[in-house]
Amino acid sequence: MAGVNVHLDLRNPGTQTIGVAMRWTPKQSLQTLSLPVWTPGSYTVRDPSQHLHSLSVVQGDRVLNVERRSPERWEFSCVSGEPLCIRYRLEARQLTVRTNHLDPDFASLSLPAVVMLVEGERWHEHCLQVSVPDHWSVAVPLALDAIGSLFLAKDFDQLVDAPVHAGSFQPERLSVRGHDHELILIGSPPSGWPARFKHDLEAVCTAVCDLLDSDPPAEQVYQLVIQSLEQGYGGLEHDNASVMQFPWPSLQESGGYRKLLQLVGHEYLHQWNVRRLRPSEFVPYRYDRPVISDGLWFAEGVTSYFDLALPLLAGLSSRLDLLKDLGADLSHVLLNPGYGIQSLADSSREAWVRLYKQTPANAHSQISYYRLGTALAFCLDVHLRQSQHSLAEVLRCLWKRFGVHGRGYRRTDLIDCFTEYSKDLETRLPDWLDGRSALPIEASLQMIGLSLNPVRDKTPSAGWLIRERQGRVWIDRTELHGPAQRGGLVAGDELVALRDWRCSSVQRCSELLQGDSILKVTYSRRGLLKTTELSLDDPGVDRHELAWDPGASQAARALRDQWFAFL
Template structure:
């Protein structure tokens, strides 16, 4: 038995347990297996083995006794060539795109958090069987064979998410390539009848951007989970899984946001899955792997996802400016840009971006957002010398991505130098030096200007959250009013100006008045008070607007920039 046989038992969904069985024939007398500690595309150690229990090992009708060598690794003494069976349970109660969830309505499984990597078996075929409740069906982007799914190897298997339940599946067509749209959940007013056509158009625009047909196998699978809260996506070679809150669809720009998410994950077929930092070729599942290239993987993709609704005819130039302004505002107003470079933001993703804390909020910047800012500046400067960022991405794809080769900083500089050696030499400065990315200069070169939008309330130097019927300080601004008053993250606000803080809205209203504000708070159960000296309302965000004094050259460059491709 050369194959590894994997069986997933979802027969008791109300238990929120997933039973996993692995069967294979060992080729050595000591067999080792381990559960991956992370999921490609999500750069943090999640240790899914914390959800595993009831592991048993059997061979030739006998119960064997494995040894746990690390939190995620086991081994056992066994017979060679005699089938070995490992069985275990996983608690499946985390509904994200990178974890596992099972309930009586549906199941969503990320197989890198489910299936063990068996030593010596990584590159062998894996056969997947999914056992379901009577009324359920399962979808998975692996080819089928006699009721099972076939994976070429372990990497192919764990890159294939499994979804099961009473699912709604629609067939789409993108450049004559078949796609499956799997809809889980329905908004209260129902899905728009135009959604399938809109998704086809967004995906076609991504193909136009990359100058190629989808590189995935058919059918490519788009899984959209509509939830009451939660947002995110995870890319795979032949599929993508997305979560979106239905309440966002009721807001201005909500549908545009959904289409941007879909386009973002779809573009990852090229940029991330097949064209990825060299450190991830091949993936290491047993440890975090640091790479400075994550800014290119996510920042470039995030930059282009903003423009995909415009390319598809579903939004306007003003909509694009609104969305770009939101990302640039985050960069321009974030104190983390003075502490963390873009290269460091990428390297430190494993310990910073995915592990949020009040301190991290003050000392880091997202490589998604700062990467978007660099991508914008790179695009503008490339267009000034007759190139474009889209052209540069396509060149990198043709040189490396189509061959499955990873890239380094040198590779990025080399493709940029095809348009401008001077600009290629500038890239390390933008990557390594805090505050070096020339956002405002590039906006001016496009005939655009930043317009500050002031906050509606005086500046207390804090961010508040409401939980358990109370108002809490979530974080404070360095050298801000709250910090100067001795307040810290985790303090519970009881009253302002001797009026009770009943909720967030009331707390904001009570800030209005004299600059001096008496604060009563609780810290670790002890009540205390302090004086808060408020500052004038500061800039909350920026808008982007046409510069009425823009030169003809700037307006011409702006029109070129709006072409995107």
């Protein structure tokens, strides 16, 4: 068969190791192989080649010499026109939506971290075969050959965009606008999934289609994969699938089920926004290096804004629920020091080195383009509604203009489209993207009769972020010019005692902040005990909450009702 044939051997799951074999007929005597350094949708270099070993190449009865040219790139010489086979093994012990995991219960594979790109074969057909234990089934969002043993991909990109799941699960069917999707549930909450779970998933996915005024672009081949875990949260979008992880204890919390529905809606919406409608820098993907784009605010921020409303649009939550969730995101932006340091465009551009590599020490100097993008999307939506338009209209316009045709958009394309609906956004939008603390959040809220009310903390502020480990408390971060920083404390210091009382937990430290405004601190730095005194700040704002503005005008209330429709 022409192209590249890939075989994955998962028959020994207890080893947590994948066996990979790739076969093709080389057209050139010099062959170059590379393993993608990142997974589209997760904008950071992960270097999956660190998990690869036992690489060998055989052509006929000859073992060929392979030379490594870089951490992710190999070369070898061969006889052109004669079939060959490369084999290697991969450790699969990272259970996230963008990495590989294999154990005796199930397999979850992200193929950019599995399959090598053969230079010259990227746009040729690839076939995939997966061998699993006898009692397991295999789910891959690709068409099968006539025999039913090979998954067919038109090229390398389509192959590695197809997540692989295997285990003893039984796929179920979802119907969205008459299109059948496959629902794969891996694991289950202790009390099982809610009785109306499938119905609610269909309602949320249908709400996404209504928002875009479009049938699902994946049509009949779409897979929704939800892994129920004790810990872990995340999602990764694909053209014809989404893979999600959700912590089942959250389902017992207020708003937890709504958060799960929002996650599903977010990833489902990515069929349109991000996968097919995406920044021009990602058309096509470059798998060998980071690709900088300032468009991630639209790809993720706009999607995050709409996911908050999808349960409401599906008839599964209330307007008050939406205000609570949006208020939490706006509060995060306003209380984050990074809002005044990093612009939204820079947050997008610096994703590769900042967002996915956060540390407690640098958290105050950056802000997520998810949250800040949500805030900008809200401001844009309110602004557009003053001229009888909406953000959903702009998204639909961009979808028809770029997404349907697979054309990547540039910043100027976004601005031009927004300007068609509101002329002044030609200058306002660049200012909001490139400025710091630039968004008219409070003014936008007033326009639709809402107010963002501060809720103050109950304890004085020491200006630190602390964590607890094995009965000891450590400083993770100090606030700029806050009490801890003024008192000479730094990240990495261990808190031993406050007010001469031993502090062995975060809760105990919080209790000991009460009292006199001068706080004696005994701490350890690199094993040496020291003391300092902090002058505590008054309790600060813990969070903001959205509420109805009782003094809102009739025009503001009318605009608010239009906004709640979101379409």
